[in-house]
Amino acid sequence: MNIRDIAKKVGVSSATVSRVINQSGYVKDETKQKVLAAIEEADFVPNAIARSLSTRDSSSIGVIVPDIANEFFSSVISGMGEIAVNNQYNIVLFDTGEMQEREHQYLQMAEGQRLSGLIITPVSELDMVTRDKLIQFENKGIPVVLVDRNIKNSNLDGVFVENAAAAYKGVEALIHAGHRKIAIITGPSTSMPGKDRLKGYKAALMDYRIELKEEYIVSGDFKIIKAYERTKELLQLPDPPTAIFASNNQTSLGVLKYLTEQKLKMGRDISMVGFDQIESLKIIDYRLSTIERDAKKQGYEAMAMLIDKLSHKESKSSGRKIFVPYQVVLRGSELIK
Amino acid sequence: MNIRDIAKKVGVSSATVSRVINQSGYVKDETKQKVLAAIEEADFVPNAIARSLSTRDSSSIGVIVPDIANEFFSSVISGMGEIAVNNQYNIVLFDTGEMQEREHQYLQMAEGQRLSGLIITPVSELDMVTRDKLIQFENKGIPVVLVDRNIKNSNLDGVFVENAAAAYKGVEALIHAGHRKIAIITGPSTSMPGKDRLKGYKAALMDYRIELKEEYIVSGDFKIIKAYERTKELLQLPDPPTAIFASNNQTSLGVLKYLTEQKLKMGRDISMVGFDQIESLKIIDYRLSTIERDAKKQGYEAMAMLIDKLSHKESKSSGRKIFVPYQVVLRGSELIK
DNA sequence: TATGCATATGTAACCGGTTACATAAAGGAG
DNA sequence: CTCCTTTATGTAACCGGTTACATATGCATA
Known part of the structure; x- marks a missing residue:
């Protein structure tokens, strides 16, 4: 069954049927x-x-995230979905699991799918393959919007948060609470949030004339397991830190996992501040101080930005950056008892 | 740039190029x-x-869920994604937000998209429009797999959990702990898990000769807000329950939200058991007893089942049902102190 | 040497829409 | 009454692949 069949039934041409369906032309x-x-x-x-074949427009938007199981990203996607459906777009979802090869594989697929646009939280800000592919997309007329993580030397549009400033304030809160031995479990040094949050950490310590100690800066990967191990290492140092800054929500959970297993209490044995809220902990009033932002809104913004580019047929980015607001919410875990 | 251009460059026909790309025929x-x-x-x-147009196969699988921000579903999707990518399928994601109209809207879109298959957690098990549409899909050669929620009078294949039995055990744990005044905040009565978990609750009380009290059975919608309100109402009854059975993870969170706000302590002021784990609470060893299952695996199973149907070209369901295992994990919130 | 099969490649129709262009009728202006 | 514009509809090419069918060659077998 196709429009020609319908046309035959009615006794008109397929063009007329098409016009009716699309409410275009005279009928x-x-x-x-x-x-x-x-x-x-x-x-x-x-x-x-x-x-799609005829119009060269698939009405589908590719969304590539590093980890849907992370509540930050699932909220972002949920926000994007609402805007997308209101504008008649489908979302084609890809989860890279923070793996570069998989990201490349998806970008390849996306290219074949002739997606209308692409929203991506890239694994790394340094990945040339991804960068070139994204620029290529825009050159071919497929607009791209970044979410949460930038790409070096690219001036792609995106929706971010002021990572360095936010992390600075988080660390500052620890300093104000009296801490001098403050550790950080970073994100990947290849990702913008990983790098910038570390930058904020360092800036805060320097501004308050606290010496940076190499062994207090340990590398994580934004995942629970590694953060757990790093926490263990930190607390087993001869001169362990009194506070930890966790670079994202999964990192916070890794820290909490270790503390919990060791029956260490936050605020007594160790203090901390994390980046990104953890909703269920908020609900039970677990006193974890975090830097918070509206993930769903970040999803709205990203999708709205993409659709805006789409409707103006301007596929090329112009380095437009939206920064969503954040808040440092102190609940006590930054304190020393 | 298309295969004819490539063909011209090489000096062969487009058919040959197509054969090379698809590794089909002789070259x-x-x-x-x-x-x-x-x-x-x-x-x-x-x-x-x-x-796709030529082969009538889009290599895309539609996934319709009621709420991606619910960690159960984001885990399910994460599992599905892994299997999908290994089999060269894309996932087209739709989030209904538990809204029927939106579900219908998505099914309509899905039909136009000529998806290869569909995995859906329907809003309601009674919705005729959805049911008919799904059966229509299978008749047109698009296989369907249900996840977590069945559809009445449909014999569609799916991956579920033994809701009634699991809920029975959860409630039984409360009874063993000495409770007699046990309330339940149900899911929607139109959804299978909602209904069957209530069934399990009732069966447990009957088996232990505990009278069912109307006012202890309050209806929720699997969302936090309503569960919060229901908890409030329950605890303000002249003769309030001493324990609550929460029908899903969001319901548990709603209960916890109220308890927390009122500074009521679990195990002292009220006891509870919830359905579906909440990962971050497990990490901090928050002693909430829950019925647990492997959501990611449920995603694997569903996608594997769909791909199996796809590869055997059997679009028709045969009432095949996979039940994933569950565990009642008691952590103390079921006890009376 | 004739026959048959495997290998190799091309031709062209087809998938199901969209749309530029052609055609024609109707209505309004001069 | 003629000319132009608006309305209405059809024809057919096009989007970019796939694939049935036709054709041709090489090589083995009888």
Whole structure:
């Protein structure tokens, strides 16, 4: 069943049926009604793939994230979904699991799919393959929007948070609480948030004339397991830190996992501040101080930005950056008892 | 740039180029190498949409869930993604937000997209529109797999958990702990898990000769807000329950939200058991007893089942049901102190 | 040497829409 | 009454692949 079949039933041409379906061009009202009736009767749904081929527009937006199971990203996606559906776009979802090869693989697939646009939180800000591919996309007319992580030397548009400033304030809170031995479990040094949050940490310590200690700066990967191990190492140092700054929500959970297993109490044995809230902990009023932001809104913003580019047919980025607001919410875990 | 352009460059026909790309039919190795070189040089990626139109197969699988921000579903999706990518399928994601109209809207879109298959957690088990649409899909050769929620009178294949039995055990734990005044905050009565978990609750009380009290059975919607309100109402009853059974993870969070705000302590002021774990609470060893299962695995199973149907070209369901294992993990919140 | 099969490649129709262009009728202006 | 514009509809090419069918060659077998 296709538009030609419908056309035959009604006794018009396929062009007329197409016009009715798309409400384009001139169609006599009487004809229109007959066509609509035939479509209704045949329970006909036009083939979006054929339409895409013809119009060179898939009405699908690719969304590439590093970890859907991370509540930050699932909230972001949830926000994006609402805007997308209101604008008749589908979301084609890819989860890289922070793996570069998989990111490349997805970008390859995305290219074949002739997606209308792409929203991506890249694994690394230094990955040339990804960068070149994204720039290529924009050159081909497929706009790109970055979420949360930038790409070096690219001036791609994106929606971010002021990582360095936010981390600075988080660390500052620890300093104000009296800490001098403050450690950080970083994110990957290849990702912008990883790097910038570390930058904020260092800036805070320097501003307060606290010496940077190499062994207090340990590298994580934004995942629970490694953060858990790093915490263990930190607390087993001859001169362990009295406070830890965790670079994202998964990192916070890794720290908490170790503390919990060792029956160490936050605020007594160790203090901490984390980046990104953890909703269920907020609900039970678990006193973890975190830097918070509206993830869902970040999703809205990103999708809205992409659709804006799409509707203005401006595929090229111009280094536009939206920064969503953040808040340092102190709940006591930064204190020393 | 298309296969005809490549063909021209090499001096062969488009059919040969197509054969090289798809590794189908006979192609002399020498020719093959020349074609591959031309593809490489032109940085050519074949148009998947044209391919889809021609083969009537989009290599995309629609996934419709009621709430991605719920960690159960984000884990399920994460599991599905891994299997999908290994089998060269894309995931087209739709989040209904538990809204029927939106579900219908998505199913309509899905139909136009000519998806290869569909995995859905329907909002309601009674929705005729959804049911008919899904059956229609299978009749058209698009296999369907249900996740977590069944559809009445449909014999669609799916991956579920033994809701009634699991809920029974959860409630039984409360009874063993000495409770007699046990309330339940249900899920929607129109969803299978909602209904069956209530069934399990009732069965447990009956088996232990505990009278069912109307006012202890309050209806929720699997969301935090309503569960919060229901908890408030329950605890303000003249004769309040001493324990609550929460029908899903969001419901548990709603209960906890109220308890926390009122500074009520679990195990002292009220006891509870919830359905579905909450990972971050487990990490901090928050002593909430829950019925647990491997959500990611449920995602694997569902996607594997769909791909199995796809590869056997059997679009029709045969009422095949996989049940993932569950565990009642008691951590103390079921006790009375 | 004739026959048959495997190998290799090309031709062209087809998938199901969209749309530029052609054609024609109707209505309004001069 | 002629000319122009607006309305209405059809024809056919096009989007970029796939693939049935036709054709041709090489080589083995009888």
